[in-house]
Amino acid sequence: MFTSIFRHQRKYVLYPRHYSTEVPSPTKLLDQLHQLSVAVNQTQSVTGKRQILQQYPTCQAILKRIYDPHRRHFVSSKAVYAYMIKQNLKHQSNNDKILPTTATTTTDLLSATSEFTSLEALLDALSSRQLTGHAALDAILAFYQHHCTNTIEQQMFWRVLDRDLKMGVSIQTIRRLLMTNDNTANTTSATLPDDTDDVSSTPATIPQQELYDRRFMKVSLAATMRPVDETKLWDDIAKTGPCYVSRKLDGVRCITLIQYLDSQEAPHITFCSRTGRVFDTLGKVEQAIRQQLDKQDSLKWRRHDMVLDGEICVYPSSDGDDLESRKEDFLTTMRQIRTLKRQMEHPVYQIFDVIGLDVFRQGKGGPLFQERQQQLEDFIRSYQGDHLSLVQQTPVSSPDQLAVLKDKVARFGWEGLIVRKNVKYEGKRSRNMLKIKEWEDAEYLVQRIETGTMRMPDTGQQKRVMTNVIIHHKGNDVSVGSGFSLQKRLDYANHPDLILGKLITVQYFSESLGDSGNLSLRFPSVKAVYDDGRD
16 A cells, blocks of 8 residues: 555755754755655665764754654554545545645645644644544644645655654664764763773762653663573683572563752652653652662762662562562553552562663663672662562572572572673673573464565565564454564565464463553564464
């Protein structure tokens, strides 16, 4: 349905630079976004992409809106297209979304343009839910009719609405490039050179004047341990000393930003997910943290900005106080932490790391893990309540010691183990932090598929592929997108009958809650497709 929209593109000349501080009109902004997209697609170099982004300063604000992980437009081009047909605004007989620029619209639609004279204003209204339902659709169509004057502008408008400019680069890379440009413009938060591995382990003595930008969280993530990783682990331990192994918790990851602003005595404390989504249900945890910060001997970094990293967990009251045998209730934690205007009753913040905010902002450096653990112990030691807990880190130097902990995973039904090498902080997925966990699998029938476009790694062309399959899990639709090869994605997009109605095995970790509150699957991946039925 959407392929014809991109057929007749005219070539644009790439302007050398766009340094005008003048706010561009919607039409000009869409043109510049197209030029930027074309230019970024023409280079594979990250440095080159960064330089190109710097040449389009007027596009920075809209790019940040599009690729902000916490913003949604709550409407897609597909939904607008369906509404367009329903309202008889489509004046072509084929499946092209492009409308003639002279198409007649209703008086109501035309009047809607007076409120949205900029693309940013329209997107902000959609993201904030000031516009919903038919009002949102009418405003989008009115803006489209008024400001999208040619095929290129129309094409870019749909892509902006879908938050995908198809620039041939991952969303995470775009976010990093935007953050780099921000830091380049602001010398107070300049990034380290690429060959620098450390920043000062002592936090800056000058309080931060602005809150940390949560859009660009540099959070440490564990990689799955492979046999080759375990072999390398013992080699590293022989050279550098023990690693540290802890129980992998089945909770909700929680990053705590503690910042002292200006001359304020009390710090500003923000709880958020690893992507920066704010949690406002942790009042009891906040009170406990402030209690510890008020103690003179709580931490040698007192009055300095820092970050706590851990997981929020809820434990069934029937589990007792045995730390090894009690199990986290993930579904209850998810329900409670998402509940608006209601504080969690019994949250336990299981903390496993503390990082200076300067180090966290850079995403690397600072003290070794062992030293950070000592600082964390100093912070937690005197706490007597129920809402803060230090995750136990067990030094491990041999396979036999690791085997003892693996046995506990099976005996107590733990989610798994986390193995950390004694290294400086790394705000990315790293093989210096490894996870050992068990998976479950089950068989499902493929109900339907969803397709989209993907850039081919060998030719750079955009081709239609199957992005994910939809299965039914306990009466609920669940999307599964991992586990398919590129060739299979191409085959299933061109011949859906090869996968529709087929039995597949899906590997997953556990049940979860979807955005709508229905049961879903955590980390689902297709393990096998039975083309001719199950044996």
